[in-house]
Amino acid sequence: MAYKPQYGPGSTVVAENRRKYMDPSHKLEKVRDISDEDIVLLMGHRAPGAAYPTAHPPLSEQQEPDCPVRKLVAPTDGAKHGDRVRYIQFTDSMFFAPAQPYLRSYLESYRYRGVDPGTLSGRQIVECRERDLEKYAKELVSTELFDPARTGIRGATVHGHSLRLAEDGMMFDMLQRCVLDKKGNMVKYVKNQIGEPLDKEVKVGKPMDDKWLKAHTTIYHSLGGIAFRDDAEYIEWVQRIHSLRTKYGFMPEE
């Protein structure tokens, strides 16, 4: 029987969103346009148009050992060119941001090749070869996984995911990397992800409204959203996993 990923349990919109985002066969809804140049500016790893710095020569130019694994695994574009490994890091507000840290890591692992996601409570980083990263980052920012007000692109000083929102609905950012232009209802990044001022503003779109956020979020939250308690199937599944792990800590002979 062929393996069919189930992605996760749950009978709620939150659970359904989690499954959708993880499932590569689900095409992520594009919500905003963002240019390649703007993505490069936001991340701040290289100047737009500059050549990709490399960590090693292109694979075609270096002597590869006779290795069966190398024959099995096709290199990504970035690996082929010898790109260095760089990152993008997100902070997701617990007030119904669409993506949340573990979900991000899971969906990136399902959808992208050659990635190294890292998951914390207040941030989630994904590292990979630079030109692959730019492609992935563009999807992460331009689709339903991102909300300009509740999702932050933050390399350092990420503080904000659990804080009350600012009076304009934006997630707190100590460095104020992005601001809400109230006139045009548009979020603009004025600093890159590690807080260096940008020469030009990068517009990442209008904040999504509450209805949209709650329809797209992947966090359970009893204040205005779906309480975890209300997803009985999900809780039962977690209990089952825990019980089985506990039991097999004993390595029973059955």
Add this chain to the structure above:
Amino acid sequence: MAKAKIERTQKLFLKALKGKFKEDPQSTSVVYAREGLKQSPRKREFLESGKKMEMARGISMYDPVRCHLGGIPLGQRQLMTYEVSTTGVFVEGDDLHFVNNAAMQQMWDDIRRTIIVNMDLAHQTLQKRLGKEVTPETINEYLHVLNHAMPGAAVVQEHMVETHPGLVDDCYVKVFTGDDEMVDDLEPQFVINVEKLFPAKQAAQLKAAVGKSMWQAIHIPTIVSRTCDGGTTSRWSAMQLGMSFIGAYRMCAGEAAVADLAFAAKHAGVIQMADILPARRARGPNEPGGIKFGHFADMVQADRKYPHDPARASLEVVGAGTMLFDQIWLGSYMSGGVGFTQYATAAYTDNILDEYTYYGMDYIKQKYKVDWQNPNEKDKVKPTQDVVNDITTEVALNGMEQYEQFPTLMEDHFGGSQRAGVLAAACGLSCSIATGNSNAGLNGWYLCMLLHKEGWSRLGFFGYDLQDQCGSANSLAIRPDEGAVGELRGPNYPNYAMNVGHQGEYAAIVGGAHYGRGDAWSLNPLIKITFADPSLKFDFAEPRREFAKGAIREFMPAGERSLIIPAR
């Protein structure tokens, strides 16, 4: 929304939230004033002091306006104060860093400088080998000599240097025994009186455990253990013990029997507070990484003072344990820096963990009829997987919902590791107090971690990926390579060795299992009795109150040096 399974209108954290934030605790938005450092009196003091120090030493130092994030200082949101739980005392976060808190330093000093040494072996040597008489009178005389010698005074020799009594006044020795007649015959100044210090039921258990044997609770000078290390304690003590026996019992200083006394004092009759660690940790005995959780639960004395509140007793262990294991052990011995304080304080400030734990108490009382305010072994629930799953799920969901319903509470515990430790501690304590089984408590901890992670799609820092997501599999295993009963685990247990936000709570979960049963001790009655001593500088029955006193600069520690330095 489905409701919590029990009603609990009392929210212990509300007073703190109202004191900390001027907005409604349930507000979801706020105007971030970005007032910077000057909003905090303590930071203002630091700025002023930093300037003075800079001028005095001619080298730059505290300069946050320039050095923090290239010109953006701390305080872009409100720099919160914290109420040390149950004390009503609000303090600045800075005051809970152990460098800024003399009570915290003294708590660890008092553990590191303590050693327990058996007297029976020495008495047998004196009586059987040397034919000397040992009576209450000779023991009193010996203790008088010992309390002269232990701080660093000469007993037998001529022309010896000695320590200044004003520098070592915290050093002394008392004895304890389960023999009431002997206690009556000894001078009260030298005795830890179990009968008087413990509730009757606990005293009876402890006296039965100790029997007629006699033990010395020794505290060497704080200044010595600070200058040297925990491994010094048994050596310093053994030297002074040997000399005191020689002096008090008129022995020959060089006779072979002295070797027996020395062997008893250094090895055969010694209880260290902490085991020696493997070479890669490079720590001797009596250093924090070697303290077994069961022993730590015995050091903290809140169950003696609050025998009818096992939750309170356990929460005091959490406070003491997170301070020692997170702030001092992991935060400084093992890692360095200042960040660990923020993790640890979440567990003993603002009554948040207290609220979640008492919710668990209400739940186990209502559903399982556990009379937790009358600790006993008879009404404990059988620690089945179903029971652990049920208690944990309810306590974890309640805690998560409190964070959600009170956004200022979430803002208070702004880091996932803080929330993870606090939620799991409430679950672990509820399970261990309900069942009287520490490993059931640990198992509840790990289910909570999984629930938390799935509910919010986040947990703590990277470290939680290891310990907490594989913890289910080792929490009930008792084979040594996979696990051990909680009492015998410690900060250097394989999966626990590098993870902040856990160890103090684990110690409390272990303690909770025994406090909930009404046991007089968790792992070692001798340690329980030793730290009941009211002459200790730090009051181990009230660690959180002591920390609060330290924070507001009202705690007087040992380790005086003003006698030997220029006056300011």
